[in-house]
Amino acid sequence: MYSINTIKKMKRHILLYTFMLFMAALPPYGWASEYTQLTIANEGKAPDQTVRFEPDTTSVLKNPLTGWVMYLGRTWDESFWQTHRYDAMPVNGGDSTVRVSDYAGTCYIRINWNMLESKEGKYVWKDPHSRIYKLLATVRERGMRLAFRINVDSRDQGQNTPLYVKESGAKGFQDPNNPQVWSPYPDDAVFQQKYEKFLQAFALAFDDPDKVDFIDAYGLGKWGEAHAVKYNNYSNKVEVFEWITDAYAKAFKRVPLVINYHRLVGDTISWAAPHPDSKRLLERAIAKGYTIRHDAFGMTGYYEEWEKNFARTYRYRLPIIMEGGWITGGQHRYWIDPCGKYRQGHSEDVRLGEYEESRNAHVNMMDLRIGDEVASWFNSSFDLVKRFEREGGYRLYPTEVRFVNKARQGERVSVQHNWRNLGWGYCPTNIPQWKGKYKVCIALMDDKHRIVKKQLADEADLSTWVQGHDGHYTTTVSLDALPKGSYTWLIGLVDTTKAYQPGLAMAVDKKLLVEGWAKIGKLEIKK
Structure with missing residues (x-):
């Protein structure tokens, strides 16, 4: 018989010997080394x-969904680059010139349905001899992408919807200020059927991110800005909103869609306190893949806390596209803006106001717009044009x-x-x-x-x-x-x-x- 102490010593020796045999079977440095080697092999x-x-x-990088956007006049032809000096735009009031297309990566045109398809099934973008075809081609030749808003409401403009839609039985209304032009009710079934057919054809040609940066995908109401929409029956407002956003989302899968985050989106009036439906409707569009833009940057009486808060909610979740609200080249009376910072005859004040509001909203894209607005950016605010390239977007x-x-x-x-x-x-x-x-x-x-x-x-x-x-x-x-x-x-x-x-x-x-x-x-x- 062994004593209890002897048995305890024997157990300790057996355990120690077993442990030594186990360690000898491992790679050098044991478990830690094996784990380290495995990590290095994986990494x-x-x-x-x-x-x-x-x-x-x-450098101007011209990446998609960032940078400057210039606009096309829908009545322009391919010679406008020379006639409007876009290929030789004076800068800072001096003798030096630049090409607008060297700074803008995207060219946006607010066109109307009638210009694109005045006769059913006859699409202007397929006709190489048409004015629109040639105009759009000059944009691509300058290394720019396109963007579109398609207007259907004819008020304050010409005939924006092709008359074949009316002749097919669509119900609509005349412009009270110009009874020669007609607009369809957006809740009319014939209009919706014809418009969906057109959108599908349009998307076959332009749902191409190499050619198109974004589609401003609503187009109803005055000027296509998503307000002052005139319905046959106002109770169809939400149904029409769902229909139009569904129609665009179904047609365009590869090119981003945008919508104006207007406080009265889809409503019958143009400006008032925010409508309770607006936020919910815009969120419905966003859920379908839409991103957001606004048409009144720099108009501090219009772009107010509701708009700022909406943009803030989607900061870094959606790209925000900016458009300036004031027209400085005409009688738009920008000097009455509530901010009190815009002096009459000083378009550079408005440009700075737009820039600062864009920076506050963290926008991805700013607009040069058209005509006198483009000239003012380059002639009096060229430093801001270059500054946005350096600081804005991504x-x-x-x-x-x-x-x-x-x-x-x-x-x-x-x-x-x-x-x-x-x-x-x-x-x-x-x-x-x-x-x-x-x-x-x-x-x-x-x-x-x-x-x-x-x-x-x-x-x-x-x-x-x-x-x-x-x-x-x-x-x-x-x-x-x-x-x-x-x-x-x-x-x-x-x-x-x-x-x-x-x-x-x-x-x-x-x-x-x-x-x-x-x-x-x-x-x-x-x-």
Whole structure:
């Protein structure tokens, strides 16, 4: 018999011996080493080189849903660039000139249905000899995208709806100030059937994000601004709102849709206290994929707390598009604005007011508008034109990238990359039409300038890069199937619908770019 103390000693020795055998079976440094090795294998070889980028704050980037918008006159022809001096616009009252199209990335036209389809099924955009076809072609020739609002209400304008709609039995009304023109009631079934057919045909041609930046997708009421809508039966207001927003959302899947966040959206009057329905109706459109714009920036008696609060609610959730309200080239009496800051004969006061209100709302896009308004931006407020390019919308660039410059064939390596948005707006990759479209991508280029490797940084969400919130990511790149040799690391913002080719211009010095990619550094792959 062994004593109790002896038995206890034997148990301790057996336990110690068992533990030593177990440890001997492990890799060197035991469990901690195994966990570390597994982590490194998953993340890739750690980076050992760093490159930092200084942002380009001056170049016009012309990315979608950001920057300046100029307007087209719907009666203009293709020669307006010369006749209105848009190809040689004087700046700051001096002798130097610039091209308006070098600053504006989008060209917006408020056109009417009658101009696009005066006879049923005869679409003007299909006729290369038509004035409208040639006019729109000049926009594309200058590297700009289009945007549209299609008006159907003829009040205060010409015949905006084709008369074949009336002849088909649609009910409507005459303009009391001009009985020669007719408008349909938007709650008329014949009108709705004809308009849906037109929208489907229009979308076949223009639901193309390479050609079109956005569709102002309501178009009812006076001037298509979503107010002063005249119904056959007012009780159909909500039903008509649902119909028109459904019709556009059904027709356009790839191009963003926008709506005026008017306090009386869809109502029969033009201005009063906010209607209780307005917020709910606008939220219904937003749920269908709409984003928002407003037509009265700088009019402080019109763009008030309701509008400011609505925009604030959707800051960094939806891109906001701005349009100035005052017309400074005519008798619009901007000097009576309640802010008291606009002097008669000083359009630059209004321009500054619009700019400041746009900055407060964090808008993505500002408007140059048309005629005298464009001239005033360039002639007296050119500093603000350039300033918005620098400060407004979104302006993205990589601040720092860490990478590996030596690796072996088949290895997995890590690239750490940080991103910043210089603009007060945001890159709206969260909207339905852009979901998954634009991504960060790491690439390798061989010594023959061929892209031989692309790796998406799926974890990077461009819409979260807002002022004060940079993006920080680590992306693992597998070097499988790459032969030994010299390569160049690249990074870019790619369009996933186009084989991961660069889709968004970055605020990076052009000397550091190759076909839209930013050059990071070298990688030497050995056996």
